[in-house]
Amino acid sequence: MPAASHPQAKFDPISPDLDLRSLVDEVPNLKWAQRVSIGQLRGLGPQEFEKLVLMHVINGGKPLVIEGLDAVLPKWLFSSEWLEKKYDKKGEKRLDPVDSSTAILTAL
16 A cells, blocks of 8 residues: 555546447547558558558547557567556656645556
């Protein structure tokens, strides 16, 4: 249990009963992310890839999910060990609106 002098953000787990497909289909401001496979990307040249990113990510403001990218990246990259080492104690300032005090919250 963390000390009171080291507050942490509240964790609310996602319900295992969540029907994600229905949620995205029924809520007007939710949309599925554009997905592209690593095989499809390999067929693109640099200009076509930049155009894809420009259209979906930069101009559209939407994420671009690249399926299979994890298979071609080094295993140590973005591992849980890397994440803990890099961000374990990184804090974010939070303003308490009730008493106008600030606290540093950590993710882990």
